[in-house]
Amino acid sequence: MNDDASAAPADPAGAEPRIYIHELIDVIGHNRARYVQHMTANWCPIARQERDQLCLGVWSTIGSTGAWPQVVNMWELRGWDGLAANLAHETAGGRDQDPSLAAWWSVAASLRRGGFDRIVVPTPWTRPVEQLCADGVRGAVYAHELFTVAPGASGDLLAALGERGRPAVEALGSTAVGAYEVAMADRSEAIAIWAIPDWPSWVAYERAWEPGGALEAWAAELRGVGARWRRQLMVDAPLSPLRTGRQPQESDRRPLDEL
Incomplete structure (x- = not known):
């Protein structure tokens, strides 16, 4: 896998509208900078290559306005069929997690205590x-x-x-x-x-x-x-696509203990 894998393939005319996974993540202690780096640089390129899943955004919430410390993640998939393919990849053969997610999760578990996900459908005017x-x-x-x-x-x-x-x-x-x-x-x-x-x-x-x-x-x-x-x-987050104008790439990776 290389940085070119972060570029999305052509989107044919008439493609099914997008669907999104919306996540509220509860971070442990002072680990938010490590968590958003682990989520973007260490997971997004894998998700893009293996699941055809794009990152819409990774955001840190401002604690004075709600729950803290918390992160909001949103993932973009190609409609219900894309979501089904994503979940099928994760659970194939009756496994609990696919190997790539399990390896990533083992680190993420030390940075977060859990979260709450929603599947959300965009309005027709919402842009991918x-x-x-x-x-x-x-x-x-x-x-x-x-x-x-x-x-x-x-x-x-x-x-x-x-x-x-x-x-x-x-x-x-x-x-x-x-x-x-x-x-x-x-x-x-x-x-x-x-x-x-x-x-x-x-x-x-x-x-x-x-x-x-x-x-x-x-x-x-x-x-x-x-x-x-x-x-x-x-x-x-530093590598959130709306901040950088692109999807996170493998070249963005760095040791979490430096953060």
């Missing part, structure tokens, strides 16, 4: 990672929002987000990384991620949610459909 990188989407900080609604209503919420919420937010200078419906559940959860260009823009975003602010109408619409939401801030 290579398009986001080509378009130069990048944030100094990111807003990670989890919405909950009545069972069956997440699709309606995401439709409203695309039609009215997204234009209102992007008018403030932020850019949608994507919006996603949580699958394998009762259609009551959705996730949105915004790339915010700088800290003053984040302040403007938060103030826009206040009464009389630019997002007051959007907040009222959310409340009108019974939505509840929580926002956490996060920043790119």
